[in-house]
Amino acid sequence: MSEPNVEKNSTSRTEVSSLLEINRDPLRKGKLTVGFIVAVLFILPIIWMLLVSLKPNGYSTTNPLDWFLPPFTFTNYIDIVVDSLIIRWLFNSFLVATITTILTLILTSLAAFAISQMKFRYKNYIFIFFLLGLMIPGEATIIPLYEIVKSLNMLDSYTGLILPMIASPLGVIILKSFFDNVPKEVIESAIIDGCSNFKIFYKIILPLAKPAMASIGIFTFIGSWNNFLWPYLSILSENLYTLPVGLPVFNATYSQAYVLPMTANAIASIPVIIVFLIFEKQIVKGISFTGIKG
Amino acid sequence: MNKKSWIQDLKAIPYLLPFFVAYLIFTILPIFKGLEMSLFDWTLVRKMEFVGLENYKEMLGDPHFWRTLWNTTLFVILTTPTMVALALGLALLANIKTKLQTFFRSSFFLPSILSVAVISFLAIFMLQPYSGFVNTILHSIGIEAEPFWMADKVLAWVSIVVVTLWWTVGFNMVLFLAGLQDIPDSLYEASEIDGASRWDQFRHITLPQLVPIGRVILLLQILASYKVFAQILLITGGGPGGATRPLIQYIYEVGFRQNNLGYAATMSYALFFILLILSIIQLRNQRLEER
Numbered sequence: 001m002s003e004p005n006v007e008k009n010s011t012s013r014t015e016v017s018s019l020l021e022i023n024r025d026p027l028r029k030g031k032l033t034v035g036f037i038v039a040v041l042f043i044l045p046i047i048w049m050l051l052v053s054l055k056p057n058g059y060s061t062t063n064p065l066d067w068f069l070p071p072f073t074f075t076n077y078i079d080i081v082v083d084s085l086i087i088r089w090l091f092n093s094f095l096v097a098t099i100t101t102i103l104t105l106i107l108t109s110l111a112a113f114a115i116s117q118m119k120f121r122y123k124n125y126i127f128i129f130f131l132l133g134l135m136i137p138g139e140a141t142i143i144p145l146y147e148i149v150k151s152l153n154m155l156d157s158y159t160g161l162i163l164p165m166i167a168s169p170l171g172v173i174i175l176k177s178f179f180d181n182v183p184k185e186v187i188e189s190a191i192i193d194g195c196s197n198f199k200i201f202y203k204i205i206l207p208l209a210k211p212a213m214a215s216i217g218i219f220t221f222i223g224s225w226n227n228f229l230w231p232y233l234s235i236l237s238e239n240l241y242t243l244p245v246g247l248p249v250f251n252a253t254y255s256q257a258y259v260l261p262m263t264a265n266a267i268a269s270i271p272v273i274i275v276f277l278i279f280e281k282q283i284v285k286g287i288s289f290t291g292i293k294g
Numbered sequence: 295m296n297k298k299s300w301i302q303d304l305k306a307i308p309y310l311l312p313f314f315v316a317y318l319i320f321t322i323l324p325i326f327k328g329l330e331m332s333l334f335d336w337t338l339v340r341k342m343e344f345v346g347l348e349n350y351k352e353m354l355g356d357p358h359f360w361r362t363l364w365n366t367t368l369f370v371i372l373t374t375p376t377m378v379a380l381a382l383g384l385a386l387l388a389n390i391k392t393k394l395q396t397f398f399r400s401s402f403f404l405p406s407i408l409s410v411a412v413i414s415f416l417a418i419f420m421l422q423p424y425s426g427f428v429n430t431i432l433h434s435i436g437i438e439a440e441p442f443w444m445a446d447k448v449l450a451w452v453s454i455v456v457v458t459l460w461w462t463v464g465f466n467m468v469l470f471l472a473g474l475q476d477i478p479d480s481l482y483e484a485s486e487i488d489g490a491s492r493w494d495q496f497r498h499i500t501l502p503q504l505v506p507i508g509r510v511i512l513l514l515q516i517l518a519s520y521k522v523f524a525q526i527l528l529i530t531g532g533g534p535g536g537a538t539r540p541l542i543q544y545i546y547e548v549g550f551r552q553n554n555l556g557y558a559a560t561m562s563y564a565l566f567f568i569l570l571i572l573s574i575i576q577l578r579n580q581r582l583e584e585r
Contacts, residue, residue: 025492028390035387036394039401042460045416046404048427064430107313114309119302126310133321135573139521139542140566143549143559144327145320147336167317197305226409228524229542233550247411248528251418258419265412276407280400283407287468 049269052262053077059259076263085238086264089246094271096161096231096242097224103162104220105213108171113201115172116179117187127176133169139229146233156236165224171216178212179205215286218279225272243268328559328566336556338549349560359561361536362544369526369540370519372455377515378508380463385470399471403464410461414528417457418444447537450530454538458525462518466511473507474500513576520569541565 025031047068052059054072057079061067080086114120115127138145145164146155154160182205190200206213228244235241241249247268251261276283332349335342353359388398405413420427421443429440443453481499490498523542526532532539541561549558 027492031387031390032392032394035390035398038384038387039394039398042401043404045420045427045460046408048420049412049416060425062425062430062433064427064434067427107316110309111313114306118306118309119299120306121299121303126314130313130317133317134577135570136321136325137517137521137566137569137573139523140562140569141321141324141328143545143555143562144324144331146549147331147555148319148323148327163316164320167313167321169317169321172313197309201309222407226407228410232524233546244409244411244524247409247415251411251415261415261419265415269408269412272407272409273404276404277400280403284399284403284468284471287465287472 046269046273049262050266052258053266055259057259058257060257076259077267080260080263080267084250084264085241085246086243086250086267088239089241089243090267090271092158092240093225093242093244093268096158097221099158100162100165100224101217101220103166104168104171105217107166108168108216109175109206109209109213110201112172112175112179113205116176117200117205118197130169130172133167134173142229142233145230149234155234156240158240160234161231161240161242164230165227168216168220171220174212174216175209178209182208211282211285214279214282218275218283218286221275222272325566328562331556331559332563334556335554336559337553338555342556345556349557352557353560353564358536358544359541359564362539362541363564365538366520366522366540366542368451369454369458369522370516372451373458373519374512374515376455377459377463377466378512380459381466381470381511382504382508384463384467385474388467388471389474402467405461406464408461410524411528413457413461414525417453417525417529421453444530445534447534450534450538454526454529457529458522461525466515469507469511470504473504477503509579510576513572513579517569517572517576520565520572 051067051072053076054074055067055076056071056073057076111130115123115130149155149160149164152160154163186204187200190204195203226244227242231242231245235245238246238249247264250264254261333344333346335345384398384402388395388402390398392398421429423429423440423442426443428443432439432441441449443449477500481503482495485495485499521542522540523546526538526540527543527546530538532543542565545558545561545565548561549555
């Protein structure tokens with residue numbers, strides 16, 4: 001089939017070009033096979049974790065295939081819920097991540113609105129001051145942060161977990177560039193209609209910025225859910241542990257028995273896996289967006 | 295006029311203030327607090343005496359500081375090129391038009407959303423000698439060796455690097471994928487007419503077009519890898535014999551186990567400057583990209 005014929009053909013162009021691609025790439029089958037094997041290897045540990053969590057407590061085997069075959073049972077989940085603090089830690093993680101996300105969105109969108117749409121003195125200096133935050137690695141300032149949070153009497157508390165994480169300069173920058181792109185006419189006509197600043201922010205700008213807010217929200221949530229170093233340093237009471245800090249404590253009491261630790265890991269993972277499967281498209285878009293900008 | 299601008303300033307304050315206060319206290323203040331702490335003997339309980347630059351002198355002569363800084367650097371050297379290559383490979387696979395595309399993308403990315411605690415303990419339990427999943431697979435395909443993944447220096451590094459690649463490559467893959475999708479189809483179509491082979495296209499179109507995003511990924515990766523801590527702490531505990539202990543773990547141990555926050559803050563400052571230089575390079579590179 002020569003090129004000009006393809007162009008005249010009545011079949012849609014994309015279909016033809018994908019047909020062509022299939023015909024033209026002799027390695028396609030090989031590539032797909034490699035892709036399939038790698039993809040299976042990538043999720044194999046996760047599937048293994050989920051299956052081990054369904055094995056009878058104390059189960060052990062030297063044949064790796066046995067893990068994938070019955071008997072299966074749900075009793076481990078009940079044991080963990082009843083006998084351990086895992087559910088409490090799950091609740092803590094959820095609470096901290098949710099409040100952190102909500103506060104981050106409120107603070108960053110308000111600040112981004114002021115910088116994008118309002119007129120005030122020293123605006124550029126303030127924005128540059130916020131930009132500096134991009135260069136400050138939290139890991140390298142965590143020791144003084146500990147002292148500051150201690151002097152505010154917020155160590156070992158939800159407040160101490162949440163407040164240090166809510167001022168995200170990257171969020172302000174992303175939202176500002178989003179707000180900048182809202183058509184001027186829309187805002188001007190709102191001003192003529194007598195809308196207050198807050199009404200413009202709340203009724204016009206925020207609804208238009210939903211995609212950016214969603215990306216920032218999802219990333220803040222996952223970041224907080226998985227945050228390890230800060231809760232590891234600042235939380236002392238077992239009751240206030242988040243999952244990433246509590247799980248190792250729980251797991252460390254088992255060295256050869258697999259079933260209960262894997263159940264705990266599964267309980268910690270299933271919520272994020274569900275969130276991921278629901279929001280996959282936004283997450284992937286959000287990464288290319290935030291990753292390149294930030 | 296003057297009065298009016300004063301009113302406008304006032305109106306902006308409620309929007310800026312909440313972020314400004316949180317940012318000032320929890321992001322900016324620690325830099326200055328850290329400087330203060332590094333000049334004092336400072337325990338977990340309280341500030342002790344002023345020691346000037348003693349902590350800095352101690353750092354420069356501390357073999358553990360250099361050793362752990364080297365371990366962190368080694369981690370960067372081991373993971374960066376492998377990460378970029380693997381991310382590119384996975385992105386190419388995930389970019390093939392096929393019914394399996396969603397499956398490929400989700401599988402490659404799924405580990406990235408798991409908590410560090412989960413992936414570390416998956417690694418520990420899978421790499422257990424005798425009964426671990428990996429060793430039992432080795433046995434079942436006829437390999438009689440019994441590798442102790444955490445007890446050998448080289449194997450411990452291999453474990454950490456492989457686990458880290460598996461855990462975090464999805465993020466970089468997505469960035470490459472975005473880069474691949476930005477390459478205009480017209481480039482491929484034109485080269486097809488010129489009779490270019492697939493391999494020619496890859497070498498002369500795909501790779502050069504991916505250089506800018508590749509550079510971003512490379513720098514982000516170096517920056518992120520210098521912050522390595524949690525997975526090493528949880529998988530090897532820094533062992534065997536301190537062979538994998540990264541700088542942040544040492545900072546943590548000095549501060550919270552040896553009760554010496556002043557010295558821990560001093561070493562944090564060293565890390566701060568390394569990361570600051572890297573992120574200035576990174577931001578400058580990104581500004582070049584956007585032009």
